Amino acid sequence: MTGRIISPSIEDFSKITPPLNEGEEKVFHLFNNNLDKNWEIYTQPFFNGKRPDFILLNPNVGIIIVEVKDWELNTLKDQQSHNKHNVPVNYLRNLKENIFDMYCPTLAQKGLNAFAAIETVLFYPKIIEDDLKNIYSKIAEEPRAYIFSKDDLDSNNLDKLKTHQYKSSKLMAIEDADYLRSWLVEPEHSIEQRTTIKFDRHQKELIEAQNLRRRVRGSAGSGKSLVLVARACRLASKGKNVLIVHFNNALNSYLRDLSTVIDRKIKNKIEFYPLFQKFKDILLENNLGDKYDETWAKHKVDQEYTDTTLDTPLNEIAKLLINNSDYLPKLYDAILIDEGQNFDPLWCQALEGLLKHDGEMFLAGDHTQDIYEKNILWNNYEKKINSQSIISRGWKGFRGRWFELKKSYRLAPEIADLCQVFTKDFLFEDPMLTISQQTEIPYRSDLKWVQVNKEAIIQYAFDELFNLHKKYESKAVSMTDIYALCQYRRIGIELSNKLEEKNIKTSNTFDDNGYKERKKKYYFMKGSERIKLTTFQSIQGREIKAAIVIIEHASSPIDFRNIYTALTRLKKDEEEVSKLTVVCSEQKLESFGKKWPKFETY
The missing domain is CATH 3.40.50.300 (P-loop containing nucleotide triphosphate hydrolases)
Known part of the structure; x- marks a missing residue:
């Protein structure tokens, strides 16, 4: 069948997580081969916490919710014996009501009659019709709710569906389909998991360079975080111990997701930490936990919030780590700092105490996004580097000028x-x-x-x-x-x-x-x-x-x-x-x- 909207595309079915089982694949082909081309097929749509197997949508006719249970008869009977055999039916019934009330409210505005625009299908590809009738005799009488069997699949038959036979309906309009479709189209996160990332020459230079002590700055959308994570993945793939650290707690999951897109096998070989959590772990693991607690208590600051009120206690903790750096384990071959404009240079010096001999430190940032007013501290750092006052205290620091990523690949x-x-x-x-x-x-x-x-x-x-x-x-x-x-x-x-x-x-x-x-x-x-x-x-x-x-x-x-x-x-x-x-x-x-x-x- 050509001209049909299918999301995600058939070509991407092998990459869906979780993958379609045998029964779900057969049911998909049954619909794809028999439904009119105006029926759109959405596979495992993200639905505000729910994920039905299929949603079928025809802007001129209606909506069909499909749940496939690839069970043998014994499995279904076992579910029945535990009074759970109605769970998928209740799931479909609840989702139907949610679509009517929340996800397609333009239908509800037409009155209760419009509820008939939504049908449900519970499909058992491995169980014959007679066995299902014995179990679902009462449910089979529910309007617009259908139980499909192995017989329907084998006979290539969709005649049970009333809407399958319609070309149009007074209950459904294009406006309704547009509203619902925003819940059905595949979200960006899923698509990204199948995307191959391309890097320009300057980005590749940073990713593939030998041991680095470098600061990188770039405008919004220039790929700073992408380059940083790609470099971390490359180092980890060579057996290096790598730490990515940042100031923003909410950035942690994003960076982990990014590493999955770049190299799915490497994600769990890289450590991702917000700065204060890493500081806390190092102190606790080296019998300095009491000092950590004393510092927060002394300043009466809630350590869970990441704003400028954290500067004083974090600076004291950084100095504590620096003063004890000779006793700290050298854990990492590389430490990479994302959104480095949020960092005090003192915190970077404290992190260096965790590096192995000749380990690398890589910092990426955008000073235009200096939301914690750290620019002036980096200006002072530049002066100290030039006078070698920092190096004389044992901090190798960063070398040379900022490497600049000048092209924005994100902003139009x-x-x-x-x-x-x-x-x-x-x-x-x-x-x-x-x-x-x-x-x-x-x-x-x-x-x-x-x-x-x-x-x-x-x-x-x-x-x-x-x-x-x-x-x-x-x-x-x-x-x-x-x-x-x-x-x-x-x-x-x-x-x-x-x-x-x-x-x-x-x-x-x-x-x-x-x-x-x-x-x-x-x-x-x-x-x-x-x-x-x-x-x-x-x-x-x-x-x-x-x-x-x-x-x-x-x-x-x-x-x-x-x-x-x-x-x-x-x-x-x-x-x-x-x-x-x-x-x-x-x-x-x-x-x-x-x-x-x-x-x-x-």
């Missing part, structure tokens, strides 16, 4: 130009590197600025969040690819609560308990099957294709650098559109917002 010219304007108008010092140099890439972006009153910012953010999923030309954005980037935790918590009231689950980095919040940041994964909410700080280092940026206030240089960080997270997509909507209540930024392709004010 349209958003890059806007960010350049923002840099000139609102960052009160010249950035060390701009994002003006672009590669020629096919790229479409949908950029919108919404200026609102502060009191209404949550409601407008909520509304715009759901506008993001709408089709652009022929493509829809997966709901699981959408991020809400919040200037403050308070905004994120309010928006998350509002979504939860509508039964829309979220993956977020917020919790009133500091310990639990830190854990949520560790496992803030791109592959989560939910809409994602986080802060400007916690999104640093990541790249995303669809986002709402919520700005409430801006006055200080840190405010503007945080906003710049959020605006530069948008990434290119060579096949689909990338979307960025800003919802802003800060009047100082209204004139900047009017320069965007779409501007609305309320």
Whole structure:
């Protein structure tokens, strides 16, 4: 059957995780060979925490939810004996109600009759019809719910399905299909797992070079993190002990995911740590744990939060490690520091105490995203290096000038130009590197600025969040690819609560308990099957294709650098559109917002 929308494509079926079993493959081919070409087939769609085997969608007819149980009869009877044989039926019934109420609410607006636009199929490819009738006699009477057997599969027959015989229906419209499709299209994270990454000449030079002590800086989207992780993978593949360290807890899972894309076999051979967690582990493992606890207690700082209030205790801990460096085990052949603009040079010196003789240290950063005001410390570091005062204390430090990655591979010219304007108008010092140099890439972006009153910012953010999923030309954005980037935790918590009231689950980095919040940041994964909410700080280092940026206030240089960080997270997509909507209540930024392709004010 040609001309059908199949997601993911048949060519990528071998790469689906978990892979299709024999029964699921047979059922897929049954549908693909017999359904009208207007029926779209979505395999294992990410569905807000659920993952049915198939969703069949015809914009003119209806929706079919399919669950395949590749069980033998004895397995089904065993499930029956434990009163669990109705579990898949209940699962389908619940998902049908969720689609009607939440994922395709335009259907519900038509009234309860529209519930008939959704059918369910429970398929047993290995069990014959008569055996199933004995077990599912009552369930078989439920309207629009069908049990399919081995007989149906062998006879290549879909006649049980009423909608299979229709060309159109008054209950279903293209608008309904567009809304649902945003939950069905394959999310970016799954596609990335099958993507081969290409590097330019300068990136390859950094990845393949011999022992390095180098600092690399580049604009947003220049591939700094990608190069850093690729180098780590290359070293680990040679049997080297490698540590990747960063300041942002929420970056941990992203970097691990990135290593999987580069080399799936290597991920578990690299250590990934937030800085303070690594400091803590080293002290605990070397009988200095009491000093760690004393330091935090003395400054009365909640060690779970990563802001500038951590500087003093982290500096004291770094000095403790430096003073005891002769006694610390030399664990690593290489230490690579991502988002290095967030690091105090003193912390790097402390980390060097964990390096083996002639080990390498690699730091990547973008000083335009200096959200913790560390630029001045690196300027002082440069002066000390020149005077050799640091080297005389035993720190090898970094050598030579910054290596620059000058091309942005992520930002389209349209958003890059806007960010350049923002840099000139609102960052009160010249950035060390701009994002003006672009590669020629096919790229479409949908950029919108919404200026609102502060009191209404949550409601407008909520509304715009759901506008993001709408089709652009022929493509829809997966709901699981959408991020809400919040200037403050308070905004994120309010928006998350509002979504939860509508039964829309979220993956977020917020919790009133500091310990639990830190854990949520560790496992803030791109592959989560939910809409994602986080802060400007916690999104640093990541790249995303669809986002709402919520700005409430801006006055200080840190405010503007945080906003710049959020605006530069948008990434290119060579096949689909990338979307960025800003919802802003800060009047100082209204004139900047009017320069965007779409501007609305309320």
